Amino acid sequence: MTKLIPVEGNKFKFRCHKDIPCFTKCCAKLNLMLTPYDVLRIKRRLGISSDEFIERYTDIDPEEYPPFPILKLKMNIDGRCPFVTEKGCSIYEDRPSACRLYPLARASAIVKEDKIDKFFIIKEKHCLGFNEDKTWTIEEWLEHEGVLTYDKFNLPWFKIVTSYENNVQREKNENVLFKKMQVFFMSSYNLDKFREFLFKSSFFEKYHVPESVKEKIYKEDEELLKFAYEWINFYLYGKKSSLIKPKS
Numbered sequence: 073m074t075k076l077i078p079v080e081g082n083k084f085k086f087r088c089h090k091d092i093p094c095f096t097k098c099c100a101k102l103n104l105m106l107t108p109y110d111v112l113r114i115k116r117r118l119g120i121s122s123d124e125f126i127e128r129y130t131d132i133d134p135e136e137y138p139p140f141p142i143l144k145l146k147m148n149i150d151g152r153c154p155f156v157t158e159k160g161c162s163i164y165e166d167r168p169s170a171c172r173l174y175p176l177a178r179a180s181a182i183v184k185e186d187k188i189d190k191f192f193i194i195k196e197k198h199c200l201g202f203n204e205d206k207t208w209t210i211e212e213w214l215e216h217e218g219v220l221t222y223d224k225f226n227l228p229w230f231k232i233v234t235s236y237e238n239n240v241q242r243e244k245n246e247n248v249l250f251k252k253m254q255v256f257f258m259s260s261y262n263l264d265k266f267r268e269f270l271f272k273s274s275f276f277e278k279y280h281v282p283e284s285v286k287e288k289i290y291k292e293d294e295e296l297l298k299f300a301y302e303w304i305n306f307y308l309y310g311k312k313s314s315l316i317k318p319k320s
Contacts, residue, residue, distance in 0.1 A: 076177055076192040079210060084193055086175050086213075087204035090160060097198045099156040104145040104170050105136055108260040108300070109225035111143065112293050113166040114155075122264040129154055137233040139249060141257050169226055172217040175201065176210070180230065225294070228301045229260065232308070239309055252308055259300040263293055266300055280317045 088095070115125035129146055136142040145168065148154050155163045161171070177192045191210050195202070214220050236242055243249040259266050269275065271290065288295040305311040 075195040077195055079176070079191045079193055082209050082211075083207055084175075084202075084210075084213075085204060085207050086201045087206040088201045092200055092204075094198050094200045096156050096158075096160060098174065098196065099153040099161070100147070101151045102145060102147060102153060102170075104153075104168060105133070106130060106143040106145055106261075107169055107222070107226045108229055108263075108297055109222055110168040111261050112225075112263060112297055114163055114168070116293065117163050117166040122262040126261060137236075139236070139253060140233045141253055142233070143261055169219065169222045172219045172222065173214075175199065176213065225297060228298075232256075232301065232304055235309070255307055256304055259304050263296055263300070267296055278319060280319055281315060285315055 111122070111125060111130075114129075115122055118125065120128075126143065130143040131146050132141045133144045134141055136144075145153065153161075155161055155167075161167055175194045177194050179190045179192070181188045193202075208216070214223075243252055258269065267290070276286070285295075285299065289299045290296075299315065302313050302315050306313045306316050
């Protein structure tokens with residue numbers, strides 16, 4: 073049984089390594105949501121297209137943040153993560169945000185554009201890492217595991233998917249909503265198609281985008297993802313953008 077226990081005094085003991093008996097036992101039967109930055113990092117690590125990654129390694133969960141179609145990592149038939157091996161994670165340097173955070177869990181809320189976090193310890197019966205002698209503060213753990221770098225790309229996206237119900241422009245027409253969710257999904261998760269949409273359609277004939285921005289999003293995936301968030305907010309919520317301006 074898994075228990076969530078509040079972190080006391082901002083410190084906890086934990087260490088995971090290949091010689092611990094429970095090594096990789098936590099890499100199975102996961103209900104692991106993928107953020108767009110997770111997908112970007114992993115598909116680039118694997119050297120495959122967004123389409124191939126989505127088809128081979130993910131399922132769509134419409135219930136995580138309705139009405140948004142959210143990707144989750146697809147487990148193997150045996151219930152194991154497709155990227156775990158006897159030696160550990162085969163994509164460790166590019167592992168998903170949730171894996172980086174473990175053994176912490178985080179409850180977050182967006183209040184007036186500010187993100188408020190509360191952290192918990194994930195206590196699982198099989199995990200022996202809490203018996204190790206390494207002590208961390210929450211801040212040390214987040215820095216050590218690279219969570220803060222991921223947060224820079226994840227926070228703008230979480231603001232998008234958590235603000236739908238409170239947005240006055242939320243769509244009630246089912247057909248229009250379906251189209252908007254298609255745009256959201258492509259822009260969030262399928263950067264290859266999103267780049268193609270931008271540069272091989274009439275997008276730049278309809279919208280003015282600074283040339284310096286166009287050059288960056290053509291070459292750099294991270295810049296393209298930032299632009300995707302800008303586009304989603306503009307398209308879904310009608311938010312003004314300094315980068316995207318309709319041509320008269």
